Amino acid sequence: MPNMRADKNPMPEQCPNVRNKNFLEVTTGYTEEMAIDEAKRCLNCKTRPCMQGCPVSVKIPEFIAYIAEGEFEKAYQKIKETNALPAVCGRVCPQEKQCESKCVRGIKQESVGIGRLERFVADWHMKNVEDKIEVPEPNGKKVAVVGSGPSGLTVAGDLAKRGYKVTVFEAFHTAGGVLMYGIPEFRLPKDIVQKEISNLKAMGVDIQTDVIIGKTIMVDELLDEMGYDAVYIGSGAGLPSFMGLEGESLNGVYSANEFLTRINLMKGYKFPEYDTPVYVGKNVAVLGGGNVAMDAARSAKRLGAENVYIVYRRGKEELPARAEEVHHAEEEGIIFKLLQNPTKFIGNEDGWVTQMEVIHMELGEPDASGRRRPVPVEGSEEVLDIDTVVVAIGQTPNPLIRKTTEGLDTNSHGCIIADEATGKTSKEHVYAGGDVVTGAATVILAMGAGKAAAEAIDKELNA
Amino acid sequence: MAYKIVKKKVLNPQIFLMEVEAPLIAKKAEPGQFIILRIDEYGERVPFTIADFDREKGTVTIIVQIVGKTTRDLAEVAEGAELLDFAGPLGMPTPLEGLKKVAVIGGGLGTAIAYPQAKKLHSLGADVTVITGFRNKDLIILEDELKAVSNKLIVATDDGSNGNQGFVTDMLKKEIESGEKYDEVIAIGPLVMMKFVCKLTEQYNIPTTVSMNPVMIDGTGMCGGCRVTVDGETKFACVDGPDFDGHKVDWDSAMKRGRMFADYEKRSCEEGHCRIGRTNKED
Numbered sequence: 119m120p121n122m123r124a125d126k127n128p129m130p131e132q133c134p135n136v137r138n139k140n141f142l143e144v145t146t147g148y149t150e151e152m153a154i155d156e157a158k159r160c161l162n163c164k165t166r167p168c169m170q171g172c173p174v175s176v177k178i179p180e181f182i183a184y185i186a187e188g189e190f191e192k193a194y195q196k197i198k199e200t201n202a203l204p205a206v207c208g209r210v211c212p213q214e215k216q217c218e219s220k221c222v223r224g225i226k227q228e229s230v231g232i233g234r235l236e237r238f239v240a241d242w243h244m245k246n247v248e249d250k251i252e253v254p255e256p257n258g259k260k261v262a263v264v265g266s267g268p269s270g271l272t273v274a275g276d277l278a279k280r281g282y283k284v285t286v287f288e289a290f291h292t293a294g295g296v297l298m299y300g301i302p303e304f305r306l307p308k309d310i311v312q313k314e315i316s317n318l319k320a321m322g323v324d325i326q327t328d329v330i331i332g333k334t335i336m337v338d339e340l341l342d343e344m345g346y347d348a349v350y351i352g353s354g355a356g357l358p359s360f361m362g363l364e365g366e367s368l369n370g371v372y373s374a375n376e377f378l379t380r381i382n383l384m385k386g387y388k389f390p391e392y393d394t395p396v397y398v399g400k401n402v403a404v405l406g407g408g409n410v411a412m413d414a415a416r417s418a419k420r421l422g423a424e425n426v427y428i429v430y431r432r433g434k435e436e437l438p439a440r441a442e443e444v445h446h447a448e449e450e451g452i453i454f455k456l457l458q459n460p461t462k463f464i465g466n467e468d469g470w471v472t473q474m475e476v477i478h479m480e481l482g483e484p485d486a487s488g489r490r491r492p493v494p495v496e497g498s499e500e501v502l503d504i505d506t507v508v509v510a511i512g513q514t515p516n517p518l519i520r521k522t523t524e525g526l527d528t529n530s531h532g533c534i535i536a537d538e539a540t541g542k543t544s545k546e547h548v549y550a551g552g553d554v555v556t557g558a559a560t561v562i563l564a565m566g567a568g569k570a571a572a573e574a575i576d577k578e579l580n581a
Numbered sequence: 582m583a584y585k586i587v588k589k590k591v592l593n594p595q596i597f598l599m600e601v602e603a604p605l606i607a608k609k610a611e612p613g614q615f616i617i618l619r620i621d622e623y624g625e626r627v628p629f630t631i632a633d634f635d636r637e638k639g640t641v642t643i644i645v646q647i648v649g650k651t652t653r654d655l656a657e658v659a660e661g662a663e664l665l666d667f668a669g670p671l672g673m674p675t676p677l678e679g680l681k682k683v684a685v686i687g688g689g690l691g692t693a694i695a696y697p698q699a700k701k702l703h704s705l706g707a708d709v710t711v712i713t714g715f716r717n718k719d720l721i722i723l724e725d726e727l728k729a730v731s732n733k734l735i736v737a738t739d740d741g742s743n744g745n746q747g748f749v750t751d752m753l754k755k756e757i758e759s760g761e762k763y764d765e766v767i768a769i770g771p772l773v774m775m776k777f778v779c780k781l782t783e784q785y786n787i788p789t790t791v792s793m794n795p796v797m798i799d800g801t802g803m804c805g806g807c808r809v810t811v812d813g814e815t816k817f818a819c820v821d822g823p824d825f826d827g828h829k830v831d832w833d834s835a836m837k838r839g840r841m842f843a844d845y846e847k848r849s850c851e852e853g854h855c856r857i858g859r860t861n862k863e864d
Contacts, residue, residue: 289668289799289801290799291619291626291665291666291668327666328666328667328668329605329668330668330669330671330801333609333669333670333671333801334605334606334609334668334669334670335605356799356801356802356803357802357803358803358804358805360805360815362815366808366815367808367810367815367834367838368837369837369838369840369841370841372805372806373804373805373806375803375804375805376798376804376805376806379798379799379803379804380798384625384626384798389845389849390845390848390849390852390853390854391623391853391854392623392854393623393624393625393650393651393849393853393854394625394626394798395842395845395846395848395849397841397842397845468837468840469833469834469837469838469840516801516802516803517802517820518801518802518820
């Protein structure tokens, strides 16, 4: 008999007024009892609607059934069959738009807490089980992976399992991509990411940091001179967009990439113990409404800002961030200035930003994205006192690879054109996936693309 | 991965040279490009222009002036020791092909960056005049090296202690007025020096390339910290530059941006991580 409790077991978390002053993880995870209780809410539907919502097809009802029986390691192994990074996905996937959105329990009540259960299982495994990594029999073929973010790591893991010699090239000094430089410690502890990466290394994956493909080594060199049989490009969407407004080059105006990289990858929140500083003033405006904007705002609060504003041109309903992130941000005291759009930044004589002008917006007819289009309200300009701005309005793929690789087709947004089912690009033996193909999206979609490409690469090279 | 310092040499009390084992970078490096290094786990990522490279030996040379925390700590890293990270070559090479007669101007440390440009131009058969400026004669660097790759070398000092008093702009003006016709001027040094060289060459309509060196993190176009306003447009020095048309650079904005982290730099020097007597292995 399933547990018919209407709502999910709540996630234990740090109190908002404590956590907004530290970088420790916000949520602390289910206990064994909570996990078993939550697992029993699953109806084990024969049709498994939840699985259709998962880009990497985790066998959800099966792993949950194991949790209900207290077989946590078996549950972990079940997830691992299709998902290389459960501890990461359990934390950062937008489950409410994926697996949980299809859950039958969610039709009238709250869905099963699939993400919370996935995280529980991954954490339980990490704490209680020593990984026994098997090094597969080499098949004599070499694959190069460009970028060590979620999609690159997925390809590397899937191909290494099948005996390929995989080398991952990373431009930064640390592997992990956006999991390391973008998502903050309080949402995704870096030890978890590094543990997954060390497991890949144990499996024989070679990770070369400090190598910029398109500068240090070219894609054609990988194929021709260095003897790789295939190349997978998973270099992400690393180029920050700015709004092109007056005053955008003032001091105190950051891209979200710079702000978050200083904090996360360079550990700027531990300055001066670590050498990289991060300037945060008293009044911080974060422009944008996605997960990156929430991460930046919540980081700014933790670094001591008194007022942190999310400035977003549409309404609350339209915020692209995960509901949970918005909720956490609100709890932590982030102020939402919705239906407002910046028009210019005003600075002082020394070149520091001191104010920002915004114009109020109203929602008009739906646009191409299906969301109602924000329209400026004439004469509604207003000036805010701010001393720090973080521009978090999106990223596009870095042009280094497309500019240096002949025969690699890209679209007008600079994204590599790749077949959705296989990741195959216009260039022979070259595959691509993740944000470099889709533009900035989610960790799990990038992993899904990596999975599909690994399959296709294996098929090509074993043909 | 670690990068061994195969040679270290003090050039003057504030400036030293490091030749670093980095075969992949040496293979690709061109004048005008830069690398980003990190001393150790606690270190900042700091860009340095490539001062020289040896493709056969697989080494890249940087010349460093002690100005802040990282450069001060770098001065303590001994020959034979290793740097944790060394990535590149980054940025676009300076376009030097086709130039017939060029004045290469180096101010202080900029001299080190001007050297590979002069060397390449010289090897391409161009007529190269090198003008370098220093505060006094004890700070002069690379005199012999530059002599070897230039048709004319003018070394000026602010205080005249080497017998040739004046700024690089004075020297350049003298050359131009004496009838020298340059296709291009390449100016590398402190922002204020580059600004005044550009003001001068603008009067004579001589195309002028400058090398910008703003604060950056990744060096690959990702952080946008290195924004430079050129001809009213925002450019990233790391991928669009570091060389730009000096007559179009917004110098005042560049100088202000250069001071963004000045207070932090001071604090880092005073309270920051101490590296004396420590090796990477202890991190």
